[in-house]
Amino acid sequence: MSNEQARANETKRTDEREVQRVAADERDGERIVADEPPPIGGSWTTLYTIVLVTLGVLIIVFYIFTKAFSR
Amino acid sequence: MRLLDWCVLVGFLVFVVAYGVWKGRKNRDLDEYILANRGMRWHTVALSIMATQASAITFLSTPGQAYTDGMRFIQFYLGLPIAMVILSITAVPIYHRLKVYTAYEYLERRFDLKTRSLTGGLFLIQRGLAGGLTIYAPSLIFSVIMGWPLNTVILVIGGLVTLYTATGGTKAVEHTHFQQALIITCGMLTAFFTILYLLPRDVSFVEATYVAGKLGRLNAIDFSFDLQNRYNFWSGLIGGLFVALSYFGTDQSQVQRYLTGKSVAQSRLGLLFNGMVKVPMQFFILFLGAMVFVFYQFVPSPVFFNPSETEKLQTGQYAAEFRALETQHSEAEAARQQEVRRVIEAMRAGDSRAEAEADESLQAAQQRVGKVRADAVALMQRNDKTANTNDTNYVFLNFVIHYLPAGVVGLVIAAIFCASMSSSSAELNSLATTTVIDVYRRLIKRDASERHYVLVSKLATAFWGCFAMTFALNVGNLSSLVETVNRLGSLFYGTILGIFLLAFYFKRIGGTATFYAAIVGEAAVLLCASFTPIAFLWYNVVGCLAVIMAALVINPLVRRR
Numbered sequence: 001m002s003n004e005q006a007r008a009n010e011t012k013r014t015d016e017r018e019v020q021r022v023a024a025d026e027r028d029g030e031r032i033v034a035d036e037p038p039p040i041g042g043s044w045t046t047l048y049t050i051v052l053v054t055l056g057v058l059i060i061v062f063y064i065f066t067k068a069f070s071r
Numbered sequence: 072m073r074l075l076d077w078c079v080l081v082g083f084l085v086f087v088v089a090y091g092v093w094k095g096r097k098n099r100d101l102d103e104y105i106l107a108n109r110g111m112r113w114h115t116v117a118l119s120i121m122a123t124q125a126s127a128i129t130f131l132s133t134p135g136q137a138y139t140d141g142m143r144f145i146q147f148y149l150g151l152p153i154a155m156v157i158l159s160i161t162a163v164p165i166y167h168r169l170k171v172y173t174a175y176e177y178l179e180r181r182f183d184l185k186t187r188s189l190t191g192g193l194f195l196i197q198r199g200l201a202g203g204l205t206i207y208a209p210s211l212i213f214s215v216i217m218g219w220p221l222n223t224v225i226l227v228i229g230g231l232v233t234l235y236t237a238t239g240g241t242k243a244v245e246h247t248h249f250q251q252a253l254i255i256t257c258g259m260l261t262a263f264f265t266i267l268y269l270l271p272r273d274v275s276f277v278e279a280t281y282v283a284g285k286l287g288r289l290n291a292i293d294f295s296f297d298l299q300n301r302y303n304f305w306s307g308l309i310g311g312l313f314v315a316l317s318y319f320g321t322d323q324s325q326v327q328r329y330l331t332g333k334s335v336a337q338s339r340l341g342l343l344f345n346g347m348v349k350v351p352m353q354f355f356i357l358f359l360g361a362m363v364f365v366f367y368q369f370v371p372s373p374v375f376f377n378p379s380e381t382e383k384l385q386t387g388q389y390a391a392e393f394r395a396l397e398t399q400h401s402e403a404e405a406a407r408q409q410e411v412r413r414v415i416e417a418m419r420a421g422d423s424r425a426e427a428e429a430d431e432s433l434q435a436a437q438q439r440v441g442k443v444r445a446d447a448v449a450l451m452q453r454n455d456k457t458a459n460t461n462d463t464n465y466v467f468l469n470f471v472i473h474y475l476p477a478g479v480v481g482l483v484i485a486a487i488f489c490a491s492m493s494s495s496s497a498e499l500n501s502l503a504t505t506t507v508i509d510v511y512r513r514l515i516k517r518d519a520s521e522r523h524y525v526l527v528s529k530l531a532t533a534f535w536g537c538f539a540m541t542f543a544l545n546v547g548n549l550s551s552l553v554e555t556v557n558r559l560g561s562l563f564y565g566t567i568l569g570i571f572l573l574a575f576y577f578k579r580i581g582g583t584a585t586f587y588a589a590i591v592g593e594a595a596v597l598l599c600a601s602f603t604p605i606a607f608l609w610y611n612v613v614g615c616l617a618v619i620m621a622a623l624v625i626n627p628l629v630r631r632r
Binding site (some may be wrong): 038068069 | 113160285336
């Protein structure tokens with residue numbers, strides 16, 4: 001294997017290690033969150049659901065509002 | 072403005088600025104100056120996020136938009152709550168874990184220096200220009216409506232903001248955001264209830280709402296799909312989602328707000344609170360504009376709300392024609408008022424046939440008023456080809472100074488000043504942070520003391536404050552300020568979002584591929600903006616997807632080399 005090829009392979013391995021390191025950092029970030037429950041609402045999933053359901057309700061209310069008052 | 076209004080306005084401004092300077096008087100190191108020691112609780116983070124986004128333009132232009140175009144602008148915000156959830160799951164834990172000062176620092180860890188520099192540079196260009204507009208927009212409106220000198224207003228707003236932001240840093244910005252949000256809320260609620268009070272005694276709130284609806288001002292949701300339509304459900308949900316993801320996830324002026332959270336949970340709660348409250352808040356501001364519209368069904372309105380353009384016509388060669396149009400406008404409005412009352416009477420009687428007939432007559436009367444206004448605009452353009460024919464931004468303030476009582480005028484104007492200062496301070500703060508962290512400390516001087524970096528941060532804030540004021544003092548006549556700001560943002564947001572999505576979700580894509588893909592994405596957005604008629608909200612989608620697709624194509628080629 002030529003020196004050039006060896007260098008290229010080494011660069012590729014370094015890139016992949018860096019990608020794995022960042023990915024691991026990010027997974028750690030997720031782990032910290034998983035260990036930290038929200039001060040209100042019980043779980044994060046519940047809070048996310050509340051936000052999205054509220055949006056859905058608002059869209060329906062706005063639609064009814066548009067239709068009801070434009071008649 | 073009366074003496075009481077001046078007392079209220081000056082009192083609130085002095086209080087906010089003094090409070091900001093006092094709160095931020097001790098800044099020992101960079102962590103304290105830039106991130107307030109990462110010690111903020113969720114409610115401060117939430118109000119700071121909201122105060123950063125809600126500029127004076129929001130409170131001046133949005134009611135005017137409802138007045139002229141109805142409430143369909145609300146759809147622009149429909150993607151925002153979804154973005155808050157996505158960012159809470161993805162971006163917040165990553166930024167906290169890596170303990171970054173700026174979002175662009177993360178890009179160097181994930182990709183390389185050139186990608187960090189490119190993205191930070193795009194932010195500095197876009198936010199630097201927007202910072203000037205944030206000061207210019209309310210100053211222009213105040214100068215036209217109140218007769219205050221434009222340059223003085225720019226220097227007062229810009230000078231006050233720069234003073235407390237430079238001296239106090241992020242602590243001053245976030246603590247004043249809290250006070251400013253309270254003043255803004257009080258101001259807008261007072262304005263709303265005063266409008267209801269000013270409606271004729273014999274017209275109920277529900278009847279007023281029906282009048283607004285029948286005249287097309289309550290068009291909050293439109294499910295039709297049209298790429299050229301600026302605001303419908305789909306452009307709001309999809310385009311708005313991309314805008315919100317980019318703005319809240321990658322724009323340092325927002326990222327810095329939730330990086331100050333005491334923990335991931337506090338930052339997340341701040342974002343989620345914004346996701347819950349923002350849409351109803353915008354709905355309220357638009358509804359306020361719709362009620363101003365109803366108010367003018369019973370009280371004569373000017374043909375055109377921008378007094379400086381009106382004055383040009385009144386003193387120009389078409390003065391006689393304009394006087395005739397003013398008379399026609401008064402007559403058309405009087406006729407419309409009669410039709411409005413007929414509709415209300417028919418509704419009260421429960422006579423649906425009479426209501427339908429009155430409704431038809433009302434639409435015809437409204438068209439006559441619209442026709443006279445269109446004739447006036449055409450005359451204005453004939454009189455002066457450079458005339459600003461969009462008076463959306465002037466409707467609300469015109470109403471405020473002519474019809475609200477003493478004290479309330481001062482409060483509402485203080486609220487608008489506060490809104491301007493809150494978004495400007497966050498912009499200056501984030502511009503200075505990016506300049507110091509991503510440029511100065513990374514590329515120029517890497518090993519100076521904390522005190523040195525704090526001093527440079529203060530100087531950078533002062534520099535960006537002066538830049539914003541200089542830009543505001545020299546900017547031309549912009550027709551629609553809300554749209555200009557949003558359009559400017561949309562030129563860059565898609566590309567920046569694409570870079571961050573690659574960073575978060577495409578683990579095999581490297582820095583070089585991302586860098587070239589970003590250039591391709593930005594070129595795609597600029598081509599779209601120049602050569603296609605698609606609405607600007609879609610630029611965000613185009614830019615983001617172009618970056619991701621280009622990176623997927625370029626990455627194998629770069630790796631092979």
